[in-house]
Amino acid sequence: MPHAIIRVERSISELVRMGAYVGKTRALMPLSVDGRGFFITAYEKPDSLVVKIEKTTRPEITDEIKSSVLNVAEKIADFLKGSVVSHNLRETGNRYIRCTRVVEKHGLSGLRVIVPRTPVEVEIGCGDGSFIVDRAVDYPDRFFVGFETSGRAITAIKRRITKSGVNNVAVFHGDAVLFMRLMIPNSVDIVHVNFPEPWFRFRRIKHSLSSIRVAEEVARVLKIGGIFNLRTDNYPTAVASVTAMSETNVFKPVGAFYITVSGGRVGTKFERRWLRKGRLIYSVDLEKCSVYGGSVDLKEVGFPLRLEREFVIDGRVVFKVLGRYMGVGEEIIEVAAGDVLRTQHVFFGFRNGKFYPIPQSIFIMEPLFVKALLLASSRG
Ligand SMILES: C[S@@+](CC[C@H](N)C(=O)[O-])C[C@H]1O[C@@H](n2cnc3c(N)ncnc32)[C@H](O)[C@@H]1O
Numbered sequence: 001m002p003h004a005i006i007r008v009e010r011s012i013s014e015l016v017r018m019g020a021y022v023g024k025t026r027a028l029m030p031l032s033v034d035g036r037g038f039f040i041t042a043y044e045k046p047d048s049l050v051v052k053i054e055k056t057t058r059p060e061i062t063d064e065i066k067s068s069v070l071n072v073a074e075k076i077a078d079f080l081k082g083s084v085v086s087h088n089l090r091e092t093g094n095r096y097i098r099c100t101r102v103v104e105k106h107g108l109s110g111l112r113v114i115v116p117r118t119p120v121e122v123e124i125g126c127g128d129g130s131f132i133v134d135r136a137v138d139y140p141d142r143f144f145v146g147f148e149t150s151g152r153a154i155t156a157i158k159r160r161i162t163k164s165g166v167n168n169v170a171v172f173h174g175d176a177v178l179f180m181r182l183m184i185p186n187s188v189d190i191v192h193v194n195f196p197e198p199w200f201r202f203r204r205i206k207h208s209l210s211s212i213r214v215a216e217e218v219a220r221v222l223k224i225g226g227i228f229n230l231r232t233d234n235y236p237t238a239v240a241s242v243t244a245m246s247e248t249n250v251f252k253p254v255g256a257f258y259i260t261v262s263g264g265r266v267g268t269k270f271e272r273r274w275l276r277k278g279r280l281i282y283s284v285d286l287e288k289c290s291v292y293g294g295s296v297d298l299k300e301v302g303f304p305l306r307l308e309r310e311f312v313i314d315g316r317v318v319f320k321v322l323g324r325y326m327g328v329g330e331e332i333i334e335v336a337a338g339d340v341l342r343t344q345h346v347f348f349g350f351r352n353g354k355f356y357p358i359p360q361s362i363f364i365m366e367p368l369f370v371k372a373l374l375l376a377s378s379r380g
Contacts, residue, residue: 002066002089003052004073005045008082012042012049018079021325021332028054028325028332028347029076030360033068037360039347040072048085051076056345057360062178063091118143121190122221124176125149125209129157129169131194131268136166142189144169147176176209180217185292188221193230195270196237210240212247219248219292227254230284231262233274238282245284250292254285316340319372324350332358337376338369 012020012027020027026043039054051073053065070089077083119142123132126146136144146169148154154173161169172179196209210230218228228251230241242258245251262283265271271281316339323334331350338344348355 001052001055002061002069002087003050004070004084004087004089006049006051006073006077006080006082006084007047008049008077008080010080010082012044012080014080015042015076016326016328018076019327021327023323023325026323026325029072030358031068031072033062033064037358038065039360040069042076049076049080049082054347054360057347062174066091119189120145120187121192122147122180122188123192123194124214125193125196126157126171127153127194128269129153129160129171131192131266132169132171133157133160133164133166134267136169137164140166140168142168145188146171147179148173149175177213177217180221183221185220186223188226189223190227190229191218191222192266193228193241194266194268195232195274196230196241210237210244212244215241215244215248216292218245219250219288222288224288224291226288228284228286228288231266231271232282232284233270233279235259235282238284241284242286245286248292250288250290251286252289254287258286259284317368317372317375318343319376337372342368344369 012025013022015027015029016022018029020029020042026041029040029042031038031040038057040051041054042049042051051069053061053069066089070084070087073084073087073089119139121132121135121139121142121144123144123146126132126148127150129146132144132146136142146157148157148171151173154171157171161171193209222228228245230238232238232241238259260283262281265275274281318336318338318340320336321333322336322345325332325334329351333348333350333355334345335348336343336345346361347358348361349358350356
């Protein structure tokens with residue numbers, strides 16, 4: 001994770017005067033880059049201070065983010081009478097890979113240019129590219145855009161594109177949400193997600209492709225009548241995807257059901273793997289039916305919260321206060337809440353005995369998450 005190490009003479013408790021929220025050994029600094037809020041965290045080591053992105057609030061790392069972190073680290077060092085002694089926040093250039101002549105010519109702005117002209121399909125998490133490249137061969141009059149975070153997978157896709165000779169595919173290396181934000185609204189015909197990472201490992205929750213942050217971008221970039229298609233061998237993933245997509249209020253199922261057992265095949269590596277193991281493949285097919293008007297206003301949610309209740313377990317429900325950070329006039333609290341198998345790690349603002357959502361934390365109001373909040377706020 002990108003970070004800077006600084007040597008300082010003063011304690012982090014003084015950072016509250018810089019607008020930070022300070023806990024026992026850690027401080028959180030709110031920041032906004034590209035219109036998105038996130039936290040930078042600073043924590044004390046025996047002889048230094050580490051400054052880095054709070055990863056639960058900003059999983060995608062861009063050059064802009066790195067330079068913001070470095071900037072804040074330098075300000076903190078200055079404020080605490082110290083200096084940055086090392087960091088890995090150098091800019092690395094654009095994080096996308098140009099795979100076609102069109103994109104090579106226009107760069108990322110080319111994405112805006114190309115998109116409205118021909119039918120466009122997007123694949124999120126395109127892995128080794130087997131699906132998107134085969135589809136590009138089958139539909140030469142369509143344009144395909146793939147997003148993939150794994151560098152190794154990107155190398156495999158490039159090889160596949162070169163071998164097949166297609167020139168209607170562009171693959172971008174990085175977080176799909178970041179790239180979808182660069183695409184113009186109502187411009188994509190189909191968004192495919194094939195076998196996203198399943199949810200059941202704690203460390204993967206924040207990267208889930210079935211989250212509201214992904215759903216909101218899909219809702220924004222799809223045309224009216226455009227299709228969202230997700231395939232998975234993991235039923236809870238299908239349910240989570242439907243839940244997140246439904247929060248945008250613009251989707252209806254293509255057929256009679258939100259989730260069906262899929263008969264057709266997409267031929268990806270993961271599909272082959274799960275079919276070999278005899279698993280069922282589920283399909284979520286949704287149609288965008290009205291204009292997407294923006295994000296759900298979570299600020300309306302506000303619960304009185306009993307902070308002395310450190311841990312609540314009621315069957316499968318967990319609520320745990322992980323940290324409290326004092327700011328000027330308000331606090332930030334760090335909470336693990338929700339289903340014991342899929343606990344969400346979030347930050348809330350806290351003022352006058354009530355807590356409220358803040359832009360730095362994204363979460364899904366799934367039933368057990370809401371139940372955890374209610375239990376924490378109402379039980380004696
Ligand atoms: C289980 S693999 C499936 C790959 C391929 N679709 C298949 O079916 O073989 C999930 C892929 O999604 C990618 N991925 C996960 N989160 C992503 C994100 N936020 N943006 C882009 N790609 C992502 C991972 O790197 C991984 O290659």
